[in-house]
Amino acid sequence: MKLIKSLATAALALGVASAAMAEDKTKVGFVFVGPVGDGGWTYEHNQGRLAVEAEFGDKVETVFVESVPEGADSERVMTQMALEGADLIFTTSFGYMDPTINVASKFPNVKFEHATGYKRADNVSTYSARFYEGRAVQGLIAGNITKSNIIGYIGSFPIPEVIRGINSAYIQAKKVNPDVEFKIVWAYTWFDPAKEADAAKALIEQGADVILQHTDSTAPQAAAAEAGNVYTFGQASDMAEYAPMPRVSSIIDNWAPYYIERTKAVMDGTWTSTDTWAGIGAGMVGIGEITDAVPADVKEAALALKAAIASGDVHPFTGPLNKQDGSAWLAEGEVADDGTLAGLNFYVEGITGEIPQ
């Protein structure tokens, strides 16, 4: 399987290699973890790529390789892109972090942008969206609309980004519904529709009537639609094709403005290594339309929370909050700092189960 994927990516990389090169154009490369047609995470990154093309027209050339496995294979793809003359390379999954740093050290003149990671270098920036802000809004809705008081959560990998989402959703759900319980399943994949659907079914069979997902495909939506009377939220992309039920709202990643801004910086020669972490306020995280399947008062509360987060009045991680083991984390009114959030590796009090280490 791994060998085959390597061969596949090698073949794709060759395809990239044979693409025509034009020296005066700024060449922007994208490394994607899933197919651009996944309807979720990679789809939105590709929308960002297309926006860059639309914005700069002939002055830019974009290339991308999709379904690149995280790990050593991705290094070869990035190296190939850099050798090809890419000026700027976006690597769009957490597992590309070390490969990006490794390749960047070999190509000091190529700029790299790694999504959702925390390792930077002179020619490596990191960028991510504060998805947890959107998760808070989801948690509020989920806590209100659940009848079984069981909310199913499909996690991908136990990394801080996913753990932040679980905590953020749980805090809000618990606030509006003290009886709420989270059942968490780790799929250990970003993209495997059959497995994601199986995970959703397992959660539904165990009584969950709201499913939150942190995997990339729309398969859990399909599984929920099949089961009936189960609510879901679009992840990374609007997934509006499943509205108004089961999908009642969504978190939409909007990468286009960032990709355009960074490409422009490379063109102007003003690019420097930065760390960007933007949320609802900056427009990097959008909340998809809340459908009529959600009661009007809940919808109103959700929109109010969204507005408060956007303006900075409310931080999803505001004390008093305890860690899962009962020890104190945040005092009354204290908000979590970005450093802690970036490396978050524990559940808040009330969530059952252990985080795989």
Place this chain on the structure above:
Amino acid sequence: MDLSSINPVLLVASLMITATPLLLAALGELVVERAGVLNLGVEGMMITGAVCGFIITVETGSPWMGFLLAAVAGAVLSMLFALLTQVFLANQVASGLALTLFGLGLSALLGREYVGIKPPSTPKLDLGPLADLPIIGRAFFSHDIIVYFALAMTVAIWFFLQRTRAGLTLRAVGENHDAAHALGYKVVLIRFAAIAFGGAMAGLGGAYISLVRVPQWTEGMTAGIGWIALALVVFASWKPGRVVLGAYLFGGVGVLQLNLQAAGVSIPVEYLASAPYVVTIIALVIMSKDRSGAPASLGRPFHASS
């Protein structure tokens, strides 16, 4: 830990659905390999079946047409492989890999307009009083016909290979194609038929994923099941009975581990997540102690002149 939230009846019901695509694809590949051909294109044929079955079902509204044409699509695609390897004597491993890459690309292209559409649901087979039986009715007798078709095919393939003259001929071709040729059997023709059958079964398995198990079309949605089917054939020592056991074990442990996670069992998730692979391999390795080996001509090119 609260195991009471796991409903064993629903668990068995999900297991049968999860195992079916794997079983179909593995049975097809088993026949291909017993004929002495190694087709690594299972994943490509499955995904092509998945997209074709989905498109036909959406357009005609009939899942049966979808399944039928998914099988046809898988068989047609496999003919490309058959032509390359049996007529032009191309390397089977390389041709199989090419078939997978081709299938993945082709399916992505064909499926572009079909992302996010909900297919008409596949009706359950009406088994009358059987389905009304307590517990086992819901667990075993409440599925669509493809689930039972896959099980029936297991028996049919076993019977064909072990109890019929045609099956014996097919095995002879797989064990020693030169001898089979010397006896006057049409080696290439028999292999074409076996490859087509393998393609049809893989296509059917793919369509089962896009029409029943998920049900939707997403690019790359088979996500490696074809490769697992290939491995399963080897671990099952090319025996249909062991393939069905392996597929159900793999599907069963896969579903069980997700349920155990949801129930909050205090076993580290890493062990649970790797359990389907580990358990299936251990079980089949123990069973294959009788040293039944691969078909002797597996993967070797054949030309009547040699």
